[in-house]
Amino acid sequence: MVEMHLPHALGALLIVTIVVALIFDFTNGFHDTANAIATVVSTRVLSPQVAVIMCAVLNFAGAFYSTNVAKTIAKGLVDAHAATQTVILAAIVGAIVWNVVTWYFGIPSSSSHALIGGLVGAAIVQAGFHAVLWDGVLSKVVLPMVLSPIAGGLLGFLIMMLIFMLFARTSQHKVTFLFHNLQRLSAAAMSFTHGQNDAQKTMGVITLALVANHMLPASKDIHIPTWVIFSCATAMAAGTASGGWRIIKTMGQRIIRLEPVHGFAAEAAGASVIFAASAMGMAVSTTHVISGSIFGVGVAKNLAGVRWNTAQRMVAAWCLTLPSAAVVAGACLFVIRMMTHPAAVAVVK
Template sequence: MDLSFSFFWQQVTSSPAVMITVFLTLCVIFLNGCTDAPNAIATCVSTRSLNVDAAIIMAAVCNFAGVFVMTMVNSTVAATITNMVNFGGHSDQALVALSAALFSIVVWSALAWYFGIPTSESHSLIAGLSGAAIALQGGLSGINGAEWVKVLYGLVLSTVIGFFSGYFVCKLVAWLCRNMDRRRTDGFFRHAQVGGAAAMAFMHGAQDGQKFMGVLLLVICLSNGRENASGVGMPVWLLLLCSLVIGIGTSAGGKKIIKSVGMDMVRLEKYQGFSADIAGALCILVSTVFGIPVSTTHTKTTAIMGVGAVKRLSAINFKVVQDMALTWLLNFPGCGLIGFFMAKLFMVLF
């Protein structure tokens, strides 16, 4: 199968279906940079370890590096996404269904960004793809249950483990520094938190970048007449393209989400921000190595809640948490239904 950029570009320029699908995929990657990637640096900004513009530039660079480096080392998350659904049938119908799934994610993510609510493009992607596959196949035969189980594992990892890892890492840091001068530790944690935020941004790129590369790889396979991307390697130009788009998205639209996650939800001190970053990055690293697609939004925000709970539960702004939880709860059924009905509509229109 031809995986060269020249062949890909030829397919984009010669097939309206491929062009629309690729455009929507790049829009989703861009919106992921706007709404998901800023979670990585929110705590760093809220504790004034970095100003917002410098933090966004750092996140864009680290997201780029995370996508590129981690995929070269371990691309199992991308494989999970490409194998999770089977559109089957003719490749042109599959591209139409895939476009519908991506359209649902763009609509959902744009609304979440507008209202400043950090939604999960990871779960939106999974739900939208599943809804479109069900519409195309006329039932659950388009869903690979073995791969979907990993999504459920990821949902638990990114919430429960995110919270408790944030709680215990913060407890450990506070215990280790219990006899130290507060002014000296603040200076140390200011610099340490920049490193922690960079690690979190790197792991966001490694996890979320792979998901959307998996979608683009599926587009390439469908345009080559293949039904899935099993056993297909990831071309380097695809890594660079996804890395660049997610970095631009972070640079363009991160400030609203930084405010919601880093400033409104919990007021953090520098050591607490460092604890949340390290806890979140470790959870995502483990998930990525084992090929489990997790939500970086859920992981980071629940890690922040865990850190806030160390002091007292009342330190958490539960109104912000409630808004986020409602968005997360509606994510799967909302995007799944939009993906399903848009796939039905697109197949009639095109």
């Protein structure tokens, strides 16, 4: 019933929050396109245009696969009473600002952690540190943030070593031909799992906004409305279709020199880690996972050939993402308060 009559029930601030959330989802799409297609483009297995279209379609499909991560965002990170409309709006704006800044400089940071950092920062400004469910943040965000790229790196390394063992006596031409075709499948899997995990963050935030507006019950088994899933899947697919060429260049060319066999190993490792994390409701960063996988493959291929200066720059951005987005979101909350509460504006004047 809520879904049938939703447009008549929405308040102005809720409409703004949903629109801004979908804008974030769009920026998430173009910011994180590189996660799924940088390797397949850099190895020339697919043209950029074909890769982007494939990624957009499979991002859309992946968003419908499950809602475990969306439920984590909606009920597992901040207290529902602290998650007001203004808090959620400030969190999304903070994440968008960080996305745009890192995209401009070609830094493959995490859109997911930008959104989570924004939500945590705005909640702290709104109601203090007790408003954050720290156990959920630690188990569903911080630990996966640290462990997922390590897991991707180890799995990428193991897959690459296994390939070396299995094809040690096979000609280079046959290996290249085989993995030229297999990498299309691994890139498709990476695109699907990206939609499965990343699109759900925005689903969770919009659902949290609906709970704050008393349009959905704040129950443990929270329901993600179908229209929310469809809207977020569409926004991310549209963003993906617009491309993210700055970050694609970093991911595909500035870590190691990739060939189809390396691209397959990295994508297979990354997709496996993301799929497992999504099943457990963990809000991992696809950027972190695929980056770790590429580094793992690079170590197996040629340790000296890995560009560690790029790694240092990326890790620095990863460490800064959560606190930076939190600070920006907190500042945004003050601005939104002044815009939406006349008394606050009067005090400022």
